[in-house]
Amino acid sequence: MAYQTLIVEIEDSVALIRLNRPEALNALNSELLGELADALKQLDDNDKVRCIVLTGSEKAFAAGADIKEMSEKSFVEMYTSDFFGSEADSLLRTRKPIIAAVAGYALGGGCELAMMCDFIICAENAKFGQPEINLGVVAGIGGTQRLTRFVGKSKSMDMHLTGRFMDATEAERSGLVSRVVPVAQLVPEALAAARKVASKSAVATMVVKECVNRAYETTLREGVLFERRVFHALFATEDQKEGMSAFLEKREPQFRDK
Ligand code: CAA
Numbered sequence: 001m002a003y004q005t006l007i008v009e010i011e012d013s014v015a016l017i018r019l020n021r022p023e024a025l026n027a028l029n030s031e032l033l034g035e036l037a038d039a040l041k042q043l044d045d046n047d048k049v050r051c052i053v054l055t056g057s058e059k060a061f062a063a064g065a066d067i068k069e070m071s072e073k074s075f076v077e078m079y080t081s082d083f084f085g086s087e088a089d090s091l092l093r094t095r096k097p098i099i100a101a102v103a104g105y106a107l108g109g110g111c112e113l114a115m116m117c118d119f120i121i122c123a124e125n126a127k128f129g130q131p132e133i134n135l136g137v138v139a140g141i142g143g144t145q146r147l148t149r150f151v152g153k154s155k156s157m158d159m160h161l162t163g164r165f166m167d168a169t170e171a172e173r174s175g176l177v178s179r180v181v182p183v184a185q186l187v188p189e190a191l192a193a194a195r196k197v198a199s200k201s202a203v204a205t206m207v208v209k210e211c212v213n214r215a216y217e218t219t220l221r222e223g224v225l226f227e228r229r230v231f232h233a234l235f236a237t238e239d240q241k242e243g244m245s246a247f248l249e250k251r252e253p254q255f256r257d258k
Contacts, residue, residue: 001039005032008039013050013198014191015043018057025063026056028084028109032066037090044094050198050205052094053190054117055101056110058125058183064108064132065140084109088141091116095206097197101190102126103183107165112139115146118209120177121193122168123186128176131163149216150176201239201255 001008007018017039019026026032043049056062065084073083091098091113100117107129114120114128122128130143138144139160148156151174159166168180181189197205211227218226234240238258246253 001042003035003039005029006035006039008043010043010046010049011191012195013048014194015046015049015052016187016191017043017052017054019055019062020057022057022059024066024068025060025105026110027063027066027068028113029066029069030084030087033084033087033090037087040090040094040098044096050096050202051194052096052098053101053187053194054098054113055103055187055190056106057104058123059104060110061100061102061104061106061126062110062113063105064110067135084141088112088116095209096202097194097205097209099190099194099197101186102128102177103186105129108132108139108143109141112141112143112146115150115176116142118212120171121179121181121186121190122171122177123183124168124180125183126168126171126177126180127165128159128171129163129165130160131165133161134163147176150174199255201237201243202257203237203239204234204243207234 005019005021007020009016017036019032021027021032043052098117100114100120102114102120103123104125105127106114108131111128111130130139130147132139144156144160147159155174158164166176168177171177172180179189207230211230214223214226239255242255243253
């Protein structure tokens with residue numbers, strides 16, 4: 001998989017996607033987001049791949065949407081092209097788990113991209129922010145909605161209205177990220193987490209992803225009912241029989257995604 005703005009590597013059952021526009025701190029332009037959508041589709045369709053890690057460089061996960069590309073656009077151009085809408089939705093269309101490994105800046109669209117992954121592991125130097133207010137605009141790929149659900153209204157308003165950055169400690173304390181690790185450990189830690197996810201039943205991991213995401217889309221009552229029904233449905237899989245037999249027989253399960 002050869003791209004201009006991404007480096008994609010597959011090792012065993014885990015794919016690592018690196019955003020690679022160092023000259024612009026991985027700012028998200030049409031080319032990068034188009035390539036990312038293509039890579040995610042191919043990895044989702046690739047039976048060998050069971051979990052995906054998305055990362056940037058040590059200096060920047062991504063410093064936001066590309067301001068040079070956007071600055072001269074008109075409302076009509078932005079609206080009719082649904083600027084970044086369908087490319088960004090490619091993360092939501094991916095059914096395999098995606099882990100964001102964030103070092104350095106994750107600003108604007110970069111923070112939004114990380115939040116569209118299934119969970120975020122960040123390095124001690126990570127800086128999250130939604131500084132679009134400084135450009136006279138608002139977040140455009142879900143920041144006002146997702147950050148509010150992650151960290152609550154007060155902190156989300158603070159971030160969006162003042163444009164201030166949140167460091168790794170605050171991000172972990174607020175529930176934006178699941179773990180903070182030293183910079184050098186970021187990719188190894190994310191790959192180890194991905195290998196752990198990849199060792200589970202692929203059917204069950206897809207179901208977990210669907211259930212947790214449902215928590216953001218529906219009422220508690222409907223979400224709990226949805227979870228109960230798919231919990232019941234997993235008893236139709238061979239992997240449920242294997243997982244429970246393995247526990248009772250005190251051995252490691254051999255999942256076959258059936
Ligand atoms: N778009 C385009 N280019 C960018 C960029 C962006 N979002 N962020 C950084 N760059 C470029 C800079 O223009 C610079 O390029 P040149 O060397 O050619 O001038 C290069 O990356 C390095 O950046 P800096 O020299 O600014 O590096 P720094 O270490 O001094 O500062 C920074 C780093 C604080 C991240 C600063 O670059 C910055 O504030 N970037 C913009 C952040 C931002 O506003 N993001 C939101 C974008 S809008 C958005 O994302 C909307 C949405 O929701 C979809």
